[in-house]
Amino acid sequence: MTTKKRILSEHIVEPPPGLWSNCLAVGPVVYIAGLTAFDIGEMKTLASDEYQQARVIFQHMRALLTAAGGTIDDIVKLTIFLTDVSKNTDVWRARQEFFTGDFPVCSLVEVKALTRPDLLVEIEGIAHIGSSAKPSAS
Amino acid sequence: MTTKKRILSEHIVEPPPGLWSNCLAVGPVVYIAGLTAFDIGEMKTLASDEYQQARVIFQHMRALLTAAGGTIDDIVKLTIFLTDVSKNTDVWRARQEFFTGDFPVCSLVEVKALTRPDLLVEIEGIAHIGSSAKPSAS
Amino acid sequence: MTTKKRILSEHIVEPPPGLWSNCLAVGPVVYIAGLTAFDIGEMKTLASDEYQQARVIFQHMRALLTAAGGTIDDIVKLTIFLTDVSKNTDVWRARQEFFTGDFPVCSLVEVKALTRPDLLVEIEGIAHIGSSAKPSAS
Numbered sequence: 001m002t003t004k005k006r007i008l009s010e011h012i013v014e015p016p017p018g019l020w021s022n023c024l025a026v027g028p029v030v031y032i033a034g035l036t037a038f039d040i041g042e043m044k045t046l047a048s049d050e051y052q053q054a055r056v057i058f059q060h061m062r063a064l065l066t067a068a069g070g071t072i073d074d075i076v077k078l079t080i081f082l083t084d085v086s087k088n089t090d091v092w093r094a095r096q097e098f099f100t101g102d103f104p105v106c107s108l109v110e111v112k113a114l115t116r117p118d119l120l121v122e123i124e125g126i127a128h129i130g131s132s133a134k135p136s137a138s
Numbered sequence: 139m140t141t142k143k144r145i146l147s148e149h150i151v152e153p154p155p156g157l158w159s160n161c162l163a164v165g166p167v168v169y170i171a172g173l174t175a176f177d178i179g180e181m182k183t184l185a186s187d188e189y190q191q192a193r194v195i196f197q198h199m200r201a202l203l204t205a206a207g208g209t210i211d212d213i214v215k216l217t218i219f220l221t222d223v224s225k226n227t228d229v230w231r232a233r234q235e236f237f238t239g240d241f242p243v244c245s246l247v248e249v250k251a252l253t254r255p256d257l258l259v260e261i262e263g264i265a266h267i268g269s270s271a272k273p274s275a276s
Numbered sequence: 277m278t279t280k281k282r283i284l285s286e287h288i289v290e291p292p293p294g295l296w297s298n299c300l301a302v303g304p305v306v307y308i309a310g311l312t313a314f315d316i317g318e319m320k321t322l323a324s325d326e327y328q329q330a331r332v333i334f335q336h337m338r339a340l341l342t343a344a345g346g347t348i349d350d351i352v353k354l355t356i357f358l359t360d361v362s363k364n365t366d367v368w369r370a371r372q373e374f375f376t377g378d379f380p381v382c383s384l385v386e387v388k389a390l391t392r393p394d395l396l397v398e399i400e401g402i403a404h405i406g407s408s409a410k411p412s413a414s
Contacts, residue, residue, distance in 0.1 A: 001268030006240045020244040024214045026266040031215045034245025076300045077307045085389045102282045106296040107310025107400045109357045110389040113223045113248040124245045128302040130277030139406030144378045158382040162352045164404040169353045172383025251361045251386040262383045
């Protein structure tokens with residue numbers, strides 16, 4: 001049996017106990033919560049448009065994957081929740097600054113609202129640590 | 139190759155064949171459908187507010203995980219779909235009555251509607267059986 | 277470490293590099309993007325109602341799973357995003373034409389919009405290759 005391990009990064013504030021974990025690993029599989037640009041420590045939203053909010057989220061995902069012993073390219077699945085689906089290309093632009101190689105599979109939908117009116121983007125992910133490694137030449 | 143196994147509990151009614159499974163296990167990984175407080179057997183919704191509907195859902199998740207040989211704390215990922223995102227704290231309150239330790243990662247969004255107007259909450263989950271076990275002292 | 281492998285099918289057009297993958301496999305686990313009836317090659321939507329759009333999506337899922345060495349019945353989890361939740365039974369009807377045995381667990385919600393106004397359905401999936409195999413008699 002493989003026990004779950006909470007992945008912590010100094011770059012992202014965890015919520016208080018009894019709410020949720022930002023990131024859990026079970027063996028090589030890593031689950032990342034639906035992240036937003038809301039900073040729980042500062043109690044404020046860190047950016048005001050889709051592009052910048054997505055950048056904050058991907059920075060946090062990168063920090064969490066690094067803390068888990070992997071890289072952001074180990075993410076194989078993303079779900080992107082937007083409050084305005086016409087801004088999808090802004091999120092795509094942010095994503096292109098963080099990922100290389102075969103991009104994650106992705107769903108993208110417009111939801112009615114996120115937890116705060118100033119939040120425009122929420123993104124969750126599943127990663128497999130080591131999955132982005134190039135097969136070694138032989 | 140590991141075959142999928144349908145997980146059944148006497149506490150939750152399965153839909154008729156040809157629709158969906160409430161819970162499937164593939165080895166230690168358990169997938170739980172987006173559950174609601176709608177009782178397929180009685181053809182009625184079991185509770186009328188977010189807190190009570192979430193309680194029904196978490197009771198069902200607990201029953202399914204028990205039937206799968208695990209516990210509700212083996213859930214590592216939740217997605218919560220609400221029809222009124224301002225009720226998020228009601229769902230959090232219900233969740234605190236069921237989970238201990240490191241809580242699952244979670245996404246939470248407001249959708250436009252669920253399959254019936256009296257349904258206010260739908261929650262899906264992924265669990266890894268045994269993942270909440272404390273590493274044994276040695 | 278298991279590296280991810282992009283699954284390609286001649287029956288579904290991949291987006292250009294830097295956007296997303298339609299399907300990635302990590303060992304036996306297969307992640308399928310939120311697929312729609314939009315044909316990226318032809319730049320047009322292939323069907324005009326929920327039933328037909330869902331059929332296109334399930335045809336693509338079947339092609340991708342076949343390319344991955346499995347079958348559509350290896351899908352264990354679906355998430356269905358609809359722009360009109362009252363059309364859920366049309367998607368169910370399409371699904372019944374593609375799946376056999378224990379159906380996948382499923383979430384189904386109404387979202388505010390998908391990426392184009394003529395898109396009515398988006399469906400994502402997770403599969404475990406070989407999971408639908410019948411245990412051999414012994």
